[in-house]
Amino acid sequence: MVSFIKRVFTFGDKPADRPAEQPVEKPVEDQSPVSGVVAVEELPVTPVDPVAPAEIETAGGPSDDVVGDDEAVAVLAGAEETSDLGIVPLSLLEAEAAAETDGGVSAETPPSALPGISPTGGEVTDALPPVAFDEGAEGQGAVAPDTELSEGHAAVNTTVDVEQLVSPQPISPPVGEMSGRTEVGNASADSAPVLPKGFSTSISEPEVVAVVPPLKLTWFQRLRAGLARTSSQLTGQIAALFTKRKLDDETLEDLEDLLIQADLGVETAMRITGSLSAERYGKDVTGEDVSRIMSAEITKVLAPVAKPLQLDLNHKPHVILVVGVNGTGKTTTIGKLAAKLSGSGLKVMLAAGDTFRAAAIEQLKIWADRTNSEFIGTKLGADAAGLAYDAYVKAKEKKSDVLIIDTAGRLQNKAELMAELEKIVRVLNKLDPEAPHTVLQTLDATTGQNAMNQVEIFRNVAGVSGLIMTKLDGTARGGILVAIAAKHRLPVYFIGVGEGIDDLEPFEAKDFAEAIAGLTPAPH
Numbered sequence: 001m002v003s004f005i006k007r008v009f010t011f012g013d014k015p016a017d018r019p020a021e022q023p024v025e026k027p028v029e030d031q032s033p034v035s036g037v038v039a040v041e042e043l044p045v046t047p048v049d050p051v052a053p054a055e056i057e058t059a060g061g062p063s064d065d066v067v068g069d070d071e072a073v074a075v076l077a078g079a080e081e082t083s084d085l086g087i088v089p090l091s092l093l094e095a096e097a098a099a100e101t102d103g104g105v106s107a108e109t110p111p112s113a114l115p116g117i118s119p120t121g122g123e124v125t126d127a128l129p130p131v132a133f134d135e136g137a138e139g140q141g142a143v144a145p146d147t148e149l150s151e152g153h154a155a156v157n158t159t160v161d162v163e164q165l166v167s168p169q170p171i172s173p174p175v176g177e178m179s180g181r182t183e184v185g186n187a188s189a190d191s192a193p194v195l196p197k198g199f200s201t202s203i204s205e206p207e208v209v210a211v212v213p214p215l216k217l218t219w220f221q222r223l224r225a226g227l228a229r230t231s232s233q234l235t236g237q238i239a240a241l242f243t244k245r246k247l248d249d250e251t252l253e254d255l256e257d258l259l260i261q262a263d264l265g266v267e268t269a270m271r272i273t274g275s276l277s278a279e280r281y282g283k284d285v286t287g288e289d290v291s292r293i294m295s296a297e298i299t300k301v302l303a304p305v306a307k308p309l310q311l312d313l314n315h316k317p318h319v320i321l322v323v324g325v326n327g328t329g330k331t332t333t334i335g336k337l338a339a340k341l342s343g344s345g346l347k348v349m350l351a352a353g354d355t356f357r358a359a360a361i362e363q364l365k366i367w368a369d370r371t372n373s374e375f376i377g378t379k380l381g382a383d384a385a386g387l388a389y390d391a392y393v394k395a396k397e398k399k400s401d402v403l404i405i406d407t408a409g410r411l412q413n414k415a416e417l418m419a420e421l422e423k424i425v426r427v428l429n430k431l432d433p434e435a436p437h438t439v440l441q442t443l444d445a446t447t448g449q450n451a452m453n454q455v456e457i458f459r460n461v462a463g464v465s466g467l468i469m470t471k472l473d474g475t476a477r478g479g480i481l482v483a484i485a486a487k488h489r490l491p492v493y494f495i496g497v498g499e500g501i502d503d504l505e506p507f508e509a510k511d512f513a514e515a516i517a518g519l520t521p522a523p524h
């Protein structure tokens, strides 16, 4: 197990080192809810009730039918439509994917096939004690999922009944899709009536639409697609700047401005112009020259912060506190992390410490179900530190390996937020002097410079020990990660490039730098 954890959270291997994934379309029933998910909308959801109050489902570890993850082609769904904005056309990526597949290049090894993992089966354990959702909520006016508490936890008496909050409708894929064909129209040729002369009918032959199985893209292809807006904007402007111009002071200044506008930060911009000047001052320069130097300099800035998330499994549980501003992707990221951890055989518990919003509690419960993690929640408006305490005790009792605690994010209520987070940390500290062992902050790449300020604030409040940047897909502001790395020098563990369960990858400095610079990576 430890060797796998090293693999997952040390991530020494590069995606290209992984064994080939066969482009075989799997039958729908083989897709496990944990690893088979490409994107929520695409999932042929098994109609399970995701909400079973007062009951914890034990992390069962990887089930036998856990298969290699289908890479999220959905990330690229809009690529061709927006190719005029410079996004890498899907067709190009498909061609690359096909070429790699032909060449036998890699995809991920199914967790269950990895050395050191022993699936623990799917036992169901005892019911949750009252700290879980209040069973007496019926008829008390359960809160709508989007209900938010006003400042000061005014709605303390309100009880959340998750069952009432969530009533997911099982989504069955059209039969035609399951069999690889979609039939459009109801009438078949056989059932069309034979009309007398002089009449016509609008009933048409069923139109048969072939469903092309999604191509699998490598991680780098997905990363490049995600960062396409950032890189194409930047490289387009750079190419325009260096058309038939020798490198002089004025061009260097213009380039520096460009790089700063791309959120890369002054320090990195100066590194790039300095290096370019040393190499090519007075000579002709092409956009490719700049991209190459830019990639090398960005890699130098990012390499020291591209670190694996270290789990100290001497602590049971290893406590990960997740902080960040509202909507930066805390809950989604927790779900993605839980999928990786529980998929590798670790016992994971998720605690809904964002007690401000009913929807946040509900969302985390769904992620817990999807990832075979245990879940602990409390009433809307309850004390988040109290929940953290109960969660730790419960995780200890259940022998969970990892406890991940979600928190509320309210920048505008800074004082209240500070007090709440500090209290959570204090309470955990009493239970284990080293807890929380990891304080993760999620940052939304689309917010650009704002993300920089958020690190400043949360670092002081909660002692952030590492970062995860989300929403790098489709933003033109991916450069902010470089500026944050240069300024804060905090480890960046993972990056998020989509809403799907698999859209979280370990942060690799060189890959990221090459993607931003619009370079095609050398074969690994």
Ligand SMILES: Nc1nc2c(ncn2[C@@H]2O[C@H](COP(=O)(O)OP(=O)(O)OP(=O)(O)O)[C@@H](O)[C@H]2O)c(=O)[nH]1
Pocket: 324, 325, 326, 327, 328, 329, 330, 331, 332, 333, 354, 357, 360, 407, 408, 409, 470, 471, 472, 473, 495, 496, 497, 498, 499, 503
């Ligand atoms: N495109 C994209 N969307 C993401 C990513 N990560 C999260 N999201 C989406 O961002 C939105 C907010 O994510 P949440 O996980 O609810 O964020 P949160 O920080 O928990 O928000 P609060 O519960 O309001 O504090 C959701 O719609 C997510 O699906 C990502 O990497 N890419």
